[in-house]
Amino acid sequence: MKLKIYRVPASHPCQAVIRGAELKGIEHKVVDLAPLTQPIVATMLFGSRTVPAMKIIGGPNGKEKAQTTVKCLRALESLQPEPAFYPAEANARERVLAAEAWGVGEIQNLTRRIVWVALAAKPDALLSFDSNLPLPDAIAKPAGPAVIWGERKLNNASDDQVRADLEVLPKMIDEIDEYIAGGVIGNAQPNAADLTILSNLWLLRSIADLRPLIDSRPAGRKTREVFGEAPGEIPEGALEAAWLTAVNAAAGATVGA
Ligand SMILES: N[C@@H](CCC(=O)N[C@@H](CS)C(=O)NCC(=O)O)C(=O)O
Secondary structure (H helix, E strand, C coil): CEEEEECCCHHHHHHHHHHHHHCCCCEEEECCCCCCHHHHHHHHHHCCCCCCCEEEECCCCEEEHHHHHHHHHHHHHHHHCCCCCCCCCCHHHHHHHHHHHHHHCHHHHHHHHHHHHHHCCHHHHHHCCCCCCCHHHHHHHHHHHHHHHHHHHCCCCCHHHHHHHHHHHHHHHHHHHHHHCCCCCCCCCCCHHHHHHHHHHHHCCCCCHHHHHHHHHHHHHHHHHCCCCCCCCCCCCCCCCCHHHHHHHHHHHHHHC
């Protein structure tokens, strides 16, 4: 069987699927699409404009395609049922499904917006992100600001929106801690909701301004357990100090607790 996972470098939903394949021990190849090309390439290959997406060749159903994080995770589950991403018991399953959906909802967009606005302030940091694209730094570096501009447009990542996002982020991390405290995620064996939810913090941990808050929480510790280190490094000062009042207050509150 051959599995190809299509991603854009450092995409958090793509990483949820890649980590899922790793956890299930399914051999796979990661195909990188250049940022901003996926609306065209993914539409041509899979029918709509986003990654993650995957092609399975020679699986139980012959040739198969899946697109979106949730559909890719379901496809992985049917290829390799163990370790299970969805509990068998009905109530536990419902809770994981709801949490899985939460992880690909608004928090996914907020994560994208914050990262692209942080990169706009520190464009050289784009090169710190892992990528298999055959692009030498001599080309990638001058192209960076245009890519960041395009991604901000694509994702409606305005300064005002990100300022509002940063107000909400501590509450979202509280919600993740509640999922952990309630045993929905954060158990010994990661499930589909661990993957969709914690992949957001995996990417946000690339922003030095946000790491003190994230790392002070159970959510941050679980993120590192499931995903390891952040995919890139956006140095301190990328986010305006005036936008970080709620983030810093929440980080300080945890440290002092
Ligand atoms: N919620 C969907 C969305 C995926 C998504 O928006 N992926 C981004 C990359 S992180 C993308 O391909 N965006 C292109 C576009 O919005 O046209 C999922 O989890 O699969």
